[in-house]
Amino acid sequence: MSTTSNSVIKKEKKKKKKKRKKSKLPDIDLSHWKVTTPSGDGKKPYEVSPPEIMDYATNEKLIPYMYNDSSRGALVFHAYPSQATTRNTKYSRSELREQMIPGDNNTNWTFKQGGIMKGKLAIDEVTRGEDGKYHRVIIMQIHGRLTNEQRDLIGQDDNNAPPMLKIYWDKGKIRIKTKVLKNLNATETEMLHEDAWGNDEGFNFKEKVDFKKFTLEVQVSEGKMVIILNDNEYKVYENIHMSKWGIFENYFKAGNYFQSRDEGAFARVRYYNLEVKH
DSSP: OOHHHHHHHHHHHHHHHHHHOOOOOOEEOGGGEEEEEEEESSSSEEEEOTTGGGGGGGOTTTTTTEEEETTTTEEEEEEOOOSOOOTTOSOOEEEEEEOSBTTBSSOOBOTTTOEEEEEEEEEEEEOBOTTSOBOOEEEEEEEEEOOHHHHHHTTOSSOEEEEEEEEEEETTEEEEEEEEESOTTOOHHHHTSGGGEEEOOOEEEEEEOTTSOEEEEEEEETTEEEEEETTTEEEEEOSHHHHHGGGSEEEEEEEEEEOOOOTTOOEEEEEEEEEEEO
């Protein structure tokens, strides 16, 4: 047999091996997550809760915004500026919202009850602004929520409370923003109002993750919050603000909350695994 024939056979074998490569699925149990996407009727975003979310791979309305990357074993969240935004924000998202009871937003957790969220993820692609800098993306959150009793007490028409934690992918680095109580002598009723809370100065981890895979872990306990990057860098919040935050219920969020309204802008975030414990 000629050398040329051997070469052709080897190439064919390599092709067959590539074809035989199994597709990989992300290690994410979606049975306790609701997703919000940038699509909708122009006023309200399209949302899917359990059990329907389990069929995301065949849901034609979801596929553009939440789909499997079977070559990498990741779940991709795609977001771009849209008119279909959630209440109190101008930005759109393709983002998961924790539901402790599938399909129900009314059962949540307090810092005293505690919780852990851990994920392995990577930024797949993100556009740049006119200044040449990458657009920012919020990739994880802890969002506050008023109980129905608290909502009625302060005369609010929804259960929305401030987000205690926002974790950003910011020009290749991981940035954390938390809330601080403006008046430490505020009463419990006064603390329930969103304007009682301001933003802290923020914190940047030293490591630059860029477009590489990285892990993030959020640990919550009474009066304390710990953020861990790649099992290496830690940021600990244990202060009066964390203690005061104990009046709120909370839920975890993860995905792609895109922080731009620029025309043509978008971001894609890959999640390889995501788990929550309480």
